[in-house]
Amino acid sequence: MAESACLVCAGRSVETFLDLGSTALANKFPSAEDLSRPEPRFPLRVGFCHGCGHVQLVERVPPAAMFTDYLYVSSASDTLRAHFDDLAATLTARHGLADGGLVIDIGCNDASLLCCFRDRGARTLGVDPAENLAEFSRDTGIERYRGFFGADTAGEITDRWGRAALVTATNTFPHIPDLSGFVAGLDAVLAPGGAFVLEAHYLVDLLDQVAFDTVYHEHVSYWALDPMMRLFEDHGMEVVRAERLPIHHGQLRATVMRRGEGEVDRSVDDVLAVEKQFGIDRVDTWRTFAERVGGLKAEVMDCLSGLKADGRRLAGYGAPAKGSTLLEYFGVGPGTLDFIADRSPLKQGRYTPGSHIPIVAPARLLEDPSPDHVLLLAWNFEEEILAQQAEFRRRGGRFILPVPEVRIV
Template structure:
């Protein structure tokens, strides 16, 4: 494993005026699930502190864990496991196909293509498509699904090599990856050079405004290096030679932005409208984040009080969703096996492992009906509708869910 490196300046503009937002303490690495053979206390932790750049307003964490330590062998995240994500990416692919009128004469590249959940829709239409995915497990799953996939991390050097090999693209897709990139300007510049004349790039990124308003502090973890407003994103992409021409607000992942960009073009009405909204909110100002840490601390205390009260009344509590965000929530709130018995998850690759730090065992969802805990803490709250529907029988038998954010509450 490599050493985490503390940043000396903003990842986008280099400014050394980094304003503190929230310090979540030393936290286990998300998705580094523990094996039963791992000794207690051996889980790697790193500082998890969020800051805002005083120059370009990019919100970011202060350390960079080597990508191979986060996304290498054993990385368990497969997008196709979630029905909601499958539906989201199917709809996204259909929208891109229609908007950009793609056919067999075009080329599509997706960066961080995971198990090919989106690209397979282009492949099915006979459109030449290439996925770039550094995690061995998802990349192998994509190839098994018929999606050509290159095992690599994308950067400017790889962009130049792909272009030289004839893989310049009419459309570059980058969903939920820009936040993971240690050098986002090089990443954007590489995309700009990879595009054919008239080509476009489409990014999906976490929306800082939704994170702050929804107190979604658990979306802060070591894989997510940056958190974006349209204001900071336009500045970042501009440094890489890309211009935002359109933007959509999405509900996925608790609030995201889908940004369409190109080396040249005129921003549309949606861009102007969101810019104006962010200006009214002061999203590029430290004042926008003032009090966030205190609000999150109060939320933590309310959640712990709720769990303690339920346990004191004899409740048996489990959890659902061994997601990356769960690592942050469990660690920051100090939730462990003294309060929660296990974590159920739909991803069979996680069964038999344990959450890092607290070592809660990860089990199949069927365990909920077998054990019938009275309450289930919904760690994957961003997929609440999907999970609540899946667990209709557990709820019919009297089981209740605890939604932790933005205000802890129990629902039947």
């Protein structure tokens, strides 16, 4: 574990405001054999930098411990696949990529996004350290550089593939501990006039929806636009466009270019105004947020314990990393939920990190004895999952939504 200076400004005045205890790594799903061995646990605390307002983890786990064997795949979500197709269409038109411009996707995962760019005429390259995901890129024919992206690897990438018209990072930017090295790498791989487009969970939406389960060890940063602008400006780049997105119940898409290579859109000021309105640059806002998280825990546990007392059978749906945080912080285990259903074959047959609830295929929801209520851990895909599980609901099954407040549907 490393406890260090602010990731953006290098200041030492980072105040802890939320302590979620000591938890297992959220995407390390143990097998039955693994359960007999000690499971590594690490402090999970979130802090606010008084110097620049950046919200970040106080202690950080080395990336190699989290990303070389990775069980999350983007293609497991229909919603995310549709989002990637729309993103590729928008950026191909905006940045003129259809004539074979190179797109590099950092944290490419199973290459779902790059396939959408390739189908529109772009050249593509994926960058990802996960050894177990390499087969996905091979199956799609997408070229892949296996490793972490930064100043030390950018030269090798440009030597082999050239400079990029566009670099993307969807749900990857919050994972980066060495931000200076990352931005230096961007400067090295971007062609003149090239753009970097990132998507990340947006701090305003995290606050507004009490989405504390977005916090886990992979996410070392929780991004607002203001500290993000400071980071890029310190390295000769600037945010030229900022867009709020509904995906994952609230993300920020930022377009970044070298200073002077693009015109700054008015959307940047619009998003900054929203941040001022929510007061995310004040530590008192985050102290209050922590109190709301404690209240939500009590509300959810009262609901679950009441249903159990009434003899209801309970299960969970979705085994995302965010679910690992929620289960551990709330103290929910196999004594409360009989199992968790998830569409990903990579997770089925394994157990949730820390809480050790068995993960099964969604078909189990319709088998006898069927659960009466299902805790929806992947609540950010509520609409998609409720549609997929229409038969379970038709038979009388109910879903419990735990965030931002308890709802039973």
